[in-house]
Every structure is written in C-alpha cells, then in structure tokens.
Amino acid sequence: MDNPIDWLPDNSKLVAYYQRHRQLTIPELFDTARRMLTVRALQALRLDWELFVEALIADTRAGNVKDRRRFGNLLRAQMRLFSRRAYLDGLTDGGILDATLSDSDDDKIKTMLSENSAFVSGLSETLFKGGGISDAQAAGKPRQWWSGSILPFYQEGFASAGVNPMMEFVGPFGKKPCATCKHLFGQRHRFNVWDRNGLGMVGGSFVGQRTICGKGGKCKHGLVTVIARASGSIRSADKMVQLNLDEIRRNWEDSQRESA
Numbered sequence: 353m354d355n356p357i358d359w360l361p362d363n364s365k366l367v368a369y370y371q372r373h374r375q376l377t378i379p380e381l382f383d384t385a386r387r388m389l390t391v392r393a394l395q396a397l398r399l400d401w402e403l404f405v406e407a408l409i410a411d412t413r414a415g416n417v418k419d420r421r422r423f424g425n426l427l428r429a430q431m432r433l434f435s436r437r438a439y440l441d442g443l444t445d446g447g448i449l450d451a452t453l454s455d456s457d458d459d460k461i462k463t464m465l466s467e468n469s470a471f472v473s474g475l476s477e478t479l480f481k482g483g484g485i486s487d488a489q490a491a492g493k494p495r496q497w498w499s500g501s502i503l504p505f506y507q508e509g510f511a512s513a514g515v516n517p518m519m520e521f522v523g524p525f526g527k528k529p530c531a532t533c534k535h536l537f538g539q540r541h542r543f544n545v546w547d548r549n550g551l552g553m554v555g556g557s558f559v560g561q562r563t564i565c566g567k568g569g570k571c572k573h574g575l576v577t578v579i580a581r582a583s584g585s586i587r588s589a590d591k592m593v594q595l596n597l598d599e600i601r602r603n604w605e606d607s608q609r610e611s612a
Contacts, residue, residue, distance in 0.1 A: 394445075394506065397441060397502075397506075398498050401430075401434050401502050404430055405498075406493075409485075409493055410490075413479075413485075420476040420479075420480045420481075423479065424472055424473065427476075428465075428472055431465065431468060431502070432465060435461060435465060436461060438509065439453070439457065439461055439508060439509035440453070441509065442506040442510035442512070442513065443510070443512060443513050445510055446510045446511075446514055446517075447517060447518060447578075447579035448518050449580055450581040450582050452542075454516060456516070457512055460508055461505065468501055471500070517543055517577045517578075518577065518578055518579065518580055519540065519575040519576060520540045520578045520580065521537055521538065521551075521553075522537070522574065522575075522576050523573035524572050524573075525537075525573075526571040526572070528565075529571050530596070532564050532588075532593045533565055533573060535590065535593050536573075536584075539583055539584030540578060540580055540581070541584070542582070545586070546575060548601075549586050549597065550600040550605075553573070553574050553575050564600070
C-alpha cells in the first residue's frame with residue numbers, strides 16, 4: 353500500500369500531525385486535512401479584510417478620504433466583495449465544492465448587506481462629524497469589523513450548505529429502467545434544484561409517492577448528500593424523457609398550489 357503521507361496536501365503542519373497520530377484512518381486523516389485547509393483559507397480572507405480596513409481608516413484620519421460619502425462608498429464596495437467571498441467559502445467548507453449561489457443565497461447576502469448599511473453610516477459619522485477615533489480604537493476596528501460584518505457571511509454560507517446540500521441521484525436500477533432514470537442517474541445538484549423540478553425524492557419516489565418509472569421499472573433510486581461539484585442537466589435532449597420530467601414538475605407545482 354502507498355504511504356498515505358504521500359497523498360496529503362503540501363502542508364507541513366498536517367504532515368507533522370500525521371507523524372504524531374499514525375493510528376488515524378485514511379478518512380480521518382483527510383478530514384483533518386480539510387479542516388486545516390479551511391482554517392488557512394478563512395485566515396487569509398480575514399487578513400485581506402483587516403489590511404483593507406486598516407488602510408482605509410489610516411487614509412481617512414490622514415485626510416486623504418475627503419468626505420463621508422466617499423468613505424461609505426469605499427467601505428460598502430469592499431463589503432460587497434468580501435461578503436460574497438466569505439459566503440462562498442462557507443458553502444465550500446460545508447460541502448458545496450463548486451460554491452454556486454442559489455437564489456436564496458443571493459437574497460440572504462443582499463439582506464445582510466442591507467442590515468450592515470446603518471453600521472457603515474454610523475461609523476462614517478463618527479469619523480467625520482464626531483470627535484474621530486483614538487489610535488487604540490483605530491487599531492481594534494479591523495478585527496471588530498471582521499467579527500461583526502464579514503464573518504457572519506461565512507457562517508451563513510456554511511449553514512446554507514447544510515439546509516440546501518449537494519445531492520446525487522443514486523440507487524439500484526430495476527429490471528426495466530426507463531430512459532428518465534438513466535438520464536438522471538449520477539447527476540448532482542443542490543437540493544432546491546431537485547425539489548423545484550418535482551424530484552425531492554424519498555426512496556425513488558417524487559410527489560405523491562409515484563416512482564419515476566411508473567409501474568414497470570421498479571427502480572429504487574433516491575437522493576443522497578455528497579461533497580462534490582454539481583454535475584449534469586435535468587433537462588434532456590430526449591423528447592420522451594423531457595415530457596416525463598415536465599409532467600413530474602407540473603404535478604409538483606400543482607401540489608404546491610394545493611398546499612398553499
């Protein structure tokens with residue numbers, strides 16, 4: 353068997369950890385690697401943010417940022433960039449490896465940015481209309497703003513990955529599987545994508561507990577959570593497959609209206 357240490361990321365701390373804990377299984381070892389790399393990525397993002405905030409405050413106190421509007425525009429623009437990066441990092445660390453934003457993710461980011469707007473306005477007023485801030489206060493602002501403004505986006509992204517995980521269409525085929533099952537098999541999408549197509553499945557069934565193959569296929573497919581990238585397209589070039597998928601989605605939409 354190959355030495356597991358040869359498979360590890362280029363990380364001296366991880367190699368040292370393995371050398372101290374050789375009883376670890378391969379899955380445990382790679383879980384440790386993932387957590388270490390997660391910490392490194394988040395620390396790099398925090399450092400980038402704190403360097404920006406430190407420079408912005410220094411420029412403002414030196415008189416290089418002339419007014420509140422300019423200060424607010426600069427800070428809000430970077431908050432939009434960093435908040436998105438933090439949310440995507442949270443999704444990735446939660447198992448969504450291609451870190452794509454769903455509509456609900458986009459809405460959440462917009463809401464959180466809106467909630468931070470008053471905070472930005474209050475700080476700019478302190479810097480430009482109040483007595484300013486001391487050197488000690490200026491030194492503490494970068495970390496304070498990270499914890500209060502950017503880190504929550506990472507946490508929300510991580511939570512979103514749990515609520516709306518990446519899921520793969522898997523399971524055994526029956527004796528006469530239909531083309532629809534064959535088309536969907538192995539595809540991976542966020543759960544909300546499966547669900548809005550009527551395929552939020554339990555034990556190979558969708559809305560109303562009908563199997564995709566109808567009476568004849570007897571497939572036992574289902575959706576399982578995976579840590580992977582999205583793969584495949586639910587739409588199909590096969591006309592009969594697409595007609596079946598369209599019917600499934602219509603049934604789902606009808607059930608949604610009836611339950612509303």
